[in-house]
Amino acid sequence: MPGKVDALLDEKRIFKPSKDISDGSNIQKWMENHGLSSYSELIEAAARSPEWFWDELAGELEWFSPYSDVLKWDPPHAEWFLEGKFNVVHNALDRHAKGPNKDKTAYIWEGESGEVRTLTYLELYKKVNTFANGLKRLGVEKGDVVSIYLPMIPELPIAMLACAKIGAAHSVVFSGFWAKAFRDRINDAGSNVAITADGFKRRGKLIELKEAVDTILSQTPTIERVVVVEHEGLEVSMEEGRDIWWHEVVQGMDYECETEVMDSEDPLFILYTSGTTGKPKGVLHVHGGYSVGIYATLKFVFDLKDNDIWWCAADIGWITGHSYIVYAPLIMGVTSLLYEGTPDYPDPGRFWRMVQDHGVTVLYTAPTTVRMFMKYGEKWPAQYDLSSLRLLGSVGEPINPEAWIWYHKHIGGDRCPVMDTWWQTETGMHLITPLPISTLKPGSAVKPFPTIEADVVDDNGVSLKSGGGHLVIRSPWPSMFRTLYRDPERYVEAYWSKFPGVYLSGDVARLDEDGYFWIQGREDDVLNVAGHRISTAEVESSIVSHHAVAEAAVVGKPSSVKGEEICAFVVLKETSTNLENFQHILKDHVKIEIGPVASPSTVKIVSDLPKTRSGKIMRRVIKAIVRGEDVGDVSTLANPEAVSELKKAF
Numbered sequence: 001m002p003g004k005v006d007a008l009l010d011e012k013r014i015f016k017p018s019k020d021i022s023d024g025s026n027i028q029k030w031m032e033n034h035g036l037s038s039y040s041e042l043i044e045a046a047a048r049s050p051e052w053f054w055d056e057l058a059g060e061l062e063w064f065s066p067y068s069d070v071l072k073w074d075p076p077h078a079e080w081f082l083e084g085k086f087n088v089v090h091n092a093l094d095r096h097a098k099g100p101n102k103d104k105t106a107y108i109w110e111g112e113s114g115e116v117r118t119l120t121y122l123e124l125y126k127k128v129n130t131f132a133n134g135l136k137r138l139g140v141e142k143g144d145v146v147s148i149y150l151p152m153i154p155e156l157p158i159a160m161l162a163c164a165k166i167g168a169a170h171s172v173v174f175s176g177f178w179a180k181a182f183r184d185r186i187n188d189a190g191s192n193v194a195i196t197a198d199g200f201k202r203r204g205k206l207i208e209l210k211e212a213v214d215t216i217l218s219q220t221p222t223i224e225r226v227v228v229v230e231h232e233g234l235e236v237s238m239e240e241g242r243d244i245w246w247h248e249v250v251q252g253m254d255y256e257c258e259t260e261v262m263d264s265e266d267p268l269f270i271l272y273t274s275g276t277t278g279k280p281k282g283v284l285h286v287h288g289g290y291s292v293g294i295y296a297t298l299k300f301v302f303d304l305k306d307n308d309i310w311w312c313a314a315d316i317g318w319i320t321g322h323s324y325i326v327y328a329p330l331i332m333g334v335t336s337l338l339y340e341g342t343p344d345y346p347d348p349g350r351f352w353r354m355v356q357d358h359g360v361t362v363l364y365t366a367p368t369t370v371r372m373f374m375k376y377g378e379k380w381p382a383q384y385d386l387s388s389l390r391l392l393g394s395v396g397e398p399i400n401p402e403a404w405i406w407y408h409k410h411i412g413g414d415r416c417p418v419m420d421t422w423w424q425t426e427t428g429m430h431l432i433t434p435l436p437i438s439t440l441k442p443g444s445a446v447k448p449f450p451t452i453e454a455d456v457v458d459d460n461g462v463s464l465k466s467g468g469g470h471l472v473i474r475s476p477w478p479s480m481f482r483t484l485y486r487d488p489e490r491y492v493e494a495y496w497s498k499f500p501g502v503y504l505s506g507d508v509a510r511l512d513e514d515g516y517f518w519i520q521g522r523e524d525d526v527l528n529v530a531g532h533r534i535s536t537a538e539v540e541s542s543i544v545s546h547h548a549v550a551e552a553a554v555v556g557k558p559s560s561v562k563g564e565e566i567c568a569f570v571v572l573k574e575t576s577t578n579l580e581n582f583q584h585i586l587k588d589h590v591k592i593e594i595g596p597v598a599s600p601s602t603v604k605i606v607s608d609l610p611k612t613r614s615g616k617i618m619r620r621v622i623k624a625i626v627r628g629e630d631v632g633d634v635s636t637l638a639n640p641e642a643v644s645e646l647k648k649a650f
């Protein structure tokens, strides 16, 4: 039946991982080793004693000296693994380079041009050590913050690990941002050393990174040294005494470098994320708890084993890349694929060819990427052998059931469970997520990870058993952020003050009768239409469930009658034809699926939606357009040209 009811509210389909997958999973084995015979026993045991659970997992990592206590919780401040001495780099690199994994491939890097380079654990170790020694020679010390602005090249994880090795915190700024963002983050962090590259290619187009950095260096008074990676062989201007090539920094440096003994609670990195106000928030993570949390989630959610080829297709400039490209896979000692380019360049088969050629077994990507490939059609993945895949993952946005089903069928061959992982820069690790033993419902992130007390509450903090509400977390977790850098008051104010001692995620979610979580989007993406609380994600999901639609963005427009009206911008599949009167068809489609209250008053067909470089739809920009307001700063958009098309359409 065309236009079958598939919206988020109504999703009833369930999928069970095969017996092979669940019986052979890491979580199943761990449960057996701990005398737990079922998922509910695991959850009960973990809830009874979160400290027992995390102590067991921390014990799988190496500590220079043991911690005295697992947790000190003085809301909203937590300390984990107190007085333990630890360094993530010892676990991610040193112990592998000196053990049986030394000749195992850590990273397979593929450049946009198709060039492939591999680095074994031992090679990576040596590169990290020489660069760490070079950083020391440049004057970097324990406790400093080094600002990094690099594309997806091996030097990015190497630079991060080198900082961590010598006890400096890194602050990575996504290379797709404009240099202005780098300037603001350098100034907030007060860095003395910055690391960048001459340039890189994006869709075949050269981006001259160093040239862009040169335009902001007069406005970063703390910067003394700028290290430049020669990646594209560009002629760049190098200021005497300030700028130095990466290859000169490592020249003659020793392959060995002492790993700094850090306290569990010492800073590992700052990662800036946007908040409700314009000023970015410097989310601070630490060595000990962060490492334990990301290790446990990668091990149990993505179930990585020794022979896996793991591809987390995010950018390292985001938390997904920090946790699940750099630190957790290296801690686990697995082989990861690192890709420099865009998923559909030079053609929409690129991604799938890479899965085939590198034998990727577990793939982790974002709903926006899945929907983009839905738009190109299944003929692209169908040309490649994707039988190496065992598990799939999704992160970054709610995945609408239609995209989930498509991903499961056309990429996962109906055999790979989809792990829809909900988490944030602030949480460091997955918090609400399926495990390979969970029954899955497309569009739901399933249930909290063991020990995590997630809840959905109303404005008074009262738990809701149905309907949308604030998604909150009532318990601490090891890889939680410890503060906002240089802004401890905002840490308390933004996250812990609405419901004292309870973490406010800023997302809206609802629980179903089985206790499954359905994330509906950010609080500010929730519409109020004639007194009904409607999530943009729900309306979008309904629209996208129409067979002719590839992608949709829904925003509210103030209305004197209804409070807000719903405006939808829709991208159609390339193959869609016969679209006469399509606006009306879509309005009716939503009406039938969710109800008349959710039916958009305006539907505009466009060829693209404005997106951030991490693929998130910029509803703020779309909202401004429909309200006739100034769209503000669009410098962080991946496709600024979409803005003018939307303006014309509206």
Ligand code: 6R9
Pocket (backbone or CB within 6 Å): 273, 318, 319, 320, 394, 395, 396, 397, 398, 399, 420, 421, 422, 423, 424, 425, 426, 445, 505, 506, 507, 519, 520, 521, 522
């Ligand atoms: C990891 C990451 C966090 C926000 C978060 C939420 C959205 C992430 C999601 C999801 C629904 C999922 N989000 N994963 N929404 N289902 N599986 O993306 O971190 O960049 O900080 O964004 O992303 O709205 O609050 P970050």
